Amino acid sequence: MTRRRSALYIAAEVLTPLLIVIGVLIFTNGSAGFYFPPLQDVLVAFQRNWLFDRFGTDILPSLGRLFAGYLIAVVLGVALGVLLGHVRWLRRQMSPIIEFLRAIPPPALLPFTIIAIGVDSSAKIALIAFICIWPVLLNTMDGIAGIEPTIKDTGIVYRIRGRDSLLFVELRAASPQIFAGMRTALPLALILMVISEMVASTNGIGYFVIQSQRTFAIADMWSGIVLLGVLGYLLNLIFTLIERRALSWYLGARATTR
Amino acid sequence: MTTPLRTERPPSAAARAVRRILHALGSLGGVVVVLLLCELLIRVGVLPGRFLPPPSVVLLTLATELTTPAPWLAMLDTLRGWAFGLGIATAIALPLGLLLGSNELAYRALRPVIEFLRPVPSVALVPLVFLLFSYDLGDGKIFLAAFASTWPLLVQTIYGVRNVLPVQIDTARSFHIPSFDVATRVVLPSAIPFIATGFRIASTVSLILVLTGEIVINAGGVGEAINAAREGSQVALMYAYVILAGLLGILINLVFRAIEHRALHWHPSHRVVAA
Amino acid sequence: MLKLAGISKRYGSAETGTLAVKDLTFEIDDREVVTIVGPSGCGKTTVLKLMAGLLRPTEGTIELDGVPVTRPPEQIALVFQDYSASLYPWMKVADNVAFPLRRKKLSRADRDARVSRALSSVGLADFADRYPWQLSGGMQQRVAIARGLAYQPRILLMDEPFGALDAQTRADLEDLVLRVREEFDVTIIFVTHDIDESVYLADRVLVMGPRPTFIDVDLAVDLPSPRDQIVTKDTPEFSHLRAEVYRRIKASSLAMAAAGTAPEPH
Numbered sequence: 001m002t003r004r005r006s007a008l009y010i011a012a013e014v015l016t017p018l019l020i021v022i023g024v025l026i027f028t029n030g031s032a033g034f035y036f037p038p039l040q041d042v043l044v045a046f047q048r049n050w051l052f053d054r055f056g057t058d059i060l061p062s063l064g065r066l067f068a069g070y071l072i073a074v075v076l077g078v079a080l081g082v083l084l085g086h087v088r089w090l091r092r093q094m095s096p097i098i099e100f101l102r103a104i105p106p107p108a109l110l111p112f113t114i115i116a117i118g119v120d121s122s123a124k125i126a127l128i129a130f131i132c133i134w135p136v137l138l139n140t141m142d143g144i145a146g147i148e149p150t151i152k153d154t155g156i157v158y159r160i161r162g163r164d165s166l167l168f169v170e171l172r173a174a175s176p177q178i179f180a181g182m183r184t185a186l187p188l189a190l191i192l193m194v195i196s197e198m199v200a201s202t203n204g205i206g207y208f209v210i211q212s213q214r215t216f217a218i219a220d221m222w223s224g225i226v227l228l229g230v231l232g233y234l235l236n237l238i239f240t241l242i243e244r245r246a247l248s249w250y251l252g253a254r255a256t257t258r
Numbered sequence: 259m260t261t262p263l264r265t266e267r268p269p270s271a272a273a274r275a276v277r278r279i280l281h282a283l284g285s286l287g288g289v290v291v292v293l294l295l296c297e298l299l300i301r302v303g304v305l306p307g308r309f310l311p312p313p314s315v316v317l318l319t320l321a322t323e324l325t326t327p328a329p330w331l332a333m334l335d336t337l338r339g340w341a342f343g344l345g346i347a348t349a350i351a352l353p354l355g356l357l358l359g360s361n362e363l364a365y366r367a368l369r370p371v372i373e374f375l376r377p378v379p380s381v382a383l384v385p386l387v388f389l390l391f392s393y394d395l396g397d398g399k400i401f402l403a404a405f406a407s408t409w410p411l412l413v414q415t416i417y418g419v420r421n422v423l424p425v426q427i428d429t430a431r432s433f434h435i436p437s438f439d440v441a442t443r444v445v446l447p448s449a450i451p452f453i454a455t456g457f458r459i460a461s462t463v464s465l466i467l468v469l470t471g472e473i474v475i476n477a478g479g480v481g482e483a484i485n486a487a488r489e490g491s492q493v494a495l496m497y498a499y500v501i502l503a504g505l506l507g508i509l510i511n512l513v514f515r516a517i518e519h520r521a522l523h524w525h526p527s528h529r530v531v532a533a
Numbered sequence: 534m535l536k537l538a539g540i541s542k543r544y545g546s547a548e549t550g551t552l553a554v555k556d557l558t559f560e561i562d563d564r565e566v567v568t569i570v571g572p573s574g575c576g577k578t579t580v581l582k583l584m585a586g587l588l589r590p591t592e593g594t595i596e597l598d599g600v601p602v603t604r605p606p607e608q609i610a611l612v613f614q615d616y617s618a619s620l621y622p623w624m625k626v627a628d629n630v631a632f633p634l635r636r637k638k639l640s641r642a643d644r645d646a647r648v649s650r651a652l653s654s655v656g657l658a659d660f661a662d663r664y665p666w667q668l669s670g671g672m673q674q675r676v677a678i679a680r681g682l683a684y685q686p687r688i689l690l691m692d693e694p695f696g697a698l699d700a701q702t703r704a705d706l707e708d709l710v711l712r713v714r715e716e717f718d719v720t721i722i723f724v725t726h727d728i729d730e731s732v733y734l735a736d737r738v739l740v741m742g743p744r745p746t747f748i749d750v751d752l753a754v755d756l757p758s759p760r761d762q763i764v765t766k767d768t769p770e771f772s773h774l775r776a777e778v779y780r781r782i783k784a785s786s787l788a789m790a791a792a793g794t795a796p797e798p799h
Contacts, residue, residue: 008363009362009363013366013367013369015367016368017374090288092288093287093288093291096286097292099508100508101504103507103508103511104503104504104507105462105465105503107466107470107472107474108469108481111473111484111487111500112309112497112500115309115488115496116310148618150615150619153587153611154613156586156587156605157585157586157587158632158633159636160635160636164636168624172621172623173621173623175623187377190379191381194379194382195381195473198384199473209382210384213385213386221386225383225385225386228379229374229375229377229382232378233378249622249623249664249666250623252664252667253622253664
């Protein structure tokens with residue numbers, strides 16, 4: 001690739017977002033209407049709300065529920081997935097139920113949790129955990145059950161078993177798949193956090209956004225939407241970094257066996 | 259020195275079919291056990307029956323409800339929203355994906371934008387949708403579904419197009435095949451497996467967003483029915499509709515997995531390697 | 534030391550299963566190098582897996598020093614054919630070699646000493662900190678061998694370990710096997726389909742018959758030691774032995790083809 005070409009690409013990469021921002025600025029300052037306030041108003045509202053006034057009252061509770069629910073789902077999902085991965089008859093019996101539960105679109109379970117558990121934080125955590133557990137569980141189960149026979153035979157010959165086998169062999173061998181499950185579960189956790197706060201909450205980012213909408217504080221509403229966007233992006237980024245670190249051996253091995 | 263090997267008679271087609279049915283039924287054993295267990299525990303009072311009616315009651319309610327037009331109309335409403343959402347996403351994501359996948363400049367220009375907007379939770383737009391589409395929330399849920407399902411389809415299409423082996427494009431070009439034909443008859447077919455995966459993901463996402471719209475801002479369909487049942491304290495009815503939502507999810511998932519499987523069966527990653 | 538008597542192995546049920554091994558009987562003494570060779574698909578790997586305890590025989594007994602073998606014996610190590618699948622890609626080379634030693638309750642110093650000795654013997658002392666997938670195929674197999682050696686077994690089983698490698702690498706590794714037997718004082722049972730290899734390495738060659746397999750002939754190899762890839766292979770004794778083995782295998786292959794038992798991958 002010529003240097004002129006690559007310079008062109010880099011220019012495009014940098015300029016396009018810039019142009020879009022300018023475009024949005026012009027659009028919202030013109031005749032965009034009441035529901036699309038000027039960009040600068042939204043940015044001002046963003047700073048006013050989230051840096052750092054409402055950090056403790058809204059961001060922390062939201063993130064707290066998100067992480068608690070997600071982590072519970074990961075721990076339980078991996079634990080149960082390991083169990084099901086080992087015991088074939090159990091796996092066969094439980095599979096239809098798990099597949100059904102996993103196919104229920106997450107929002108459909110929201111009303112159920114409202115009735116069953118209520119509207120407080122633990123209810124939201126439970127909902128997030130309940131939904132996020134399935135992709136992790138299924139992927140862990142597949143990962144453990146699908147470990148190469150040669151690896152299993154190696155374990156038999158060299159008498160590797162119990163804790164050593166689980167921690168150093170099985171979980172590591174299945175980790176690419178486990179991470180794939182965790183990656184699927186992350187946006188689900190975020191979605192549920194938001195909608196549970198929109199429907200039944202007294203604090204949190206989702207609550208703030210819907211309240212702003214109800215009171216027609218449009219710039220505030222947009223500031224909440226932007227915050228959620230930033231959160232989504234950051235969570236994804238952090239996850240990718242962690243995954244890359246944990247699976248560095250897998251990425252390396254795959255690259256060389258291409 | 260050699261003993262003649264006993265050859266097996268292959269089982270008849272009927273025997274094979276019976277074996278397959280028994281196998282499928284066998285894996286349902288767990289379902290039956292769990293349902294019976296729940297029934298017992300709820301009736302005895304171990305599990306709270308106040309918000310968790312016994313499976314028999316729920317199934318009866320479901321069966322009764324299905325004799326009325328209401329659930330069918332609700333499902334139709336939801337499916338309509340889902341289909342339109344997916345359709346709009348397709349109309350945007352496929353051409354755009356083809357363009358970005360084949361044109362390096364366009365790809366590099368828009369990549370940061372896509373990478374930033376992709377992880378944004380579409381549910382964040384629900385309040386906005388409520389304001390903009392207050393005249394017809396049905397349109398609002400279509401907008402949500404379309405917005406959300408565009409991303410996975412777009413990303414997969416770009417990925418699929420970029421993964422076409424350059425040698426295949428070069429071969430076509432060396433025969434002076436016009437660009438449009440190269441795009442539609444070489445690039446597109448090669449990218450179809452990835453696009454099929456994109457459809458599978460997008461179809462699930464579309465359903466999730468449609469239901470979110472229905473539940474959070476009462477935009478009709480199965481979601482609103484769930485809400486209505488909850489507000490009217492008709493707990494068994496609520497579960498019946500949740501089951502319907504689940505069945506819709508399973509149905510859509512099965513259909514698109516089957517499509518993906520057909521599209522992928524020639525792809526190296528799906529080929530069973532001859533030992 | 535290792536005694537197999539009347540071993541047979543059937544896969545599947547009594548009426549419809551396939552008989553893979555029929556009435557196998559032989560003995561292996563300490564410090565022998567025994568090669569097992571036979572027509573493709575005759576069941577050589579099955580025999581090896583039976584010896585390693587990965588499979589249970591349908592009939593017959595396996596005894597190690599007079600003690601019946603019912604589970605994988607502690608004193609046996611196995612080098613698999615598929616080295617890329619049997620080495621752990623998430624562990625470095627040294628960690629792979631050290632891993633089976635965890636159970637042995639050695640001191641850290643002892644363990645490290647065994648690992649470095651094993652890696653030096655196979656010529657990979659400088660690669661201890663690499664990952665297996667960073668090494669070539671031949672080097673990966675050497676790591677697998679080092680792992681077996683560090684384990685300090687009495688018997689080292691090797692399942693067509695060099696089948697996937699090129700001829701030059703194979704020759705180097707064959708000599709490595711011979712060196713290792715001297716250095717570690719270990720019995721080696723080596724399954725191969727390469728006739729030259731089977732004669733070059735062996736004190737005894739067990740030529741297997743067609744499926745259901747058995748011992749067709751037990752050839753003593755009287756070639757001088759130490760073996761050399763050029764000199765030894767040039768002797769008339771070598772040609773004679775290899776011709777004999779080839780003759781047997783060819784006859785078996787034809788018999789298998791006639792009986793309709795096409796070679797299956799195991």
